[in-house]
Amino acid sequence: MPSDTLSRVFAALADPTRRDMVARLSAADATANQLAEPYAMSLQAVYKHLRVLEEAGVVSRPPGRQPRAVHLEIGALDRMDDWIERYRRRAEERYERLDRVLAAMDEEPPR
């Protein structure tokens, strides 16, 4: 339960139900009731999932008239993507460098 933002986003998406919610919200905003429909769990459990997503900044629920729409915030996904991509790329470049070194050693074997 580390409280930094990135940890909260990863933790929020570590649950299949919440990932499914995000997937569905990527197509259209929805109310809590609409989101709850496919799941075999209480409505309160769904609200708990929504709170986790909201506190991670993955989702927002503009206050206002009663059935509050749940809206996907892609900014949080972006920041997570940035993190992953940074280290993925760093490792990838390292492997490519290694490949070039191996290729060079292959062309000019050690004496």
Next chain:
Amino acid sequence: MPSDTLSRVFAALADPTRRDMVARLSAADATANQLAEPYAMSLQAVYKHLRVLEEAGVVSRPPGRQPRAVHLEIGALDRMDDWIERYRRRAEERYERLDRVLAAMDEEPPR
């Protein structure tokens, strides 16, 4: 603790210590002792973190002679990246479509 692969990868990276390990491993392979050095925790705790990363497929540790090198496996990051990118893009396209609709309504107001 849902057991599907994607959940395990997200959960593995939801911990700041494990993310830091991944960040460092993106630069170079390391032994458990090297990884443990900056952290104020027991060596056994570090091995536990390594096991979580390994079972998520984020890291591999080729068996063999004793100080086993820990190696970052970018495949797991790739799969996570794919998931995020899929829904991020879907939401993004939806917003762009909405923008176009709004722009069209602006040019030709309702009669």
Next chain:
DNA sequence: TTGCCTTTTAACCGATTAGTTGAAAGGACG
């Protein structure tokens, strides 16, 4: 106001997590 639907809060449960300490294997090497 009354009533219905939505949302939140609270208390509880069983399982899991991140850490600890202690002990036991495994492997490299003089």
Next chain:
DNA sequence: CGTCCTTTCAACTAATCGGTTAAAAGGCAA
């Protein structure tokens, strides 16, 4: 062989998680 370093296993704790039920607010409209 013995010794030292690395790795794993086991048991324990405090905290968190995903779910439940029950109860209380909030908001909308007849």
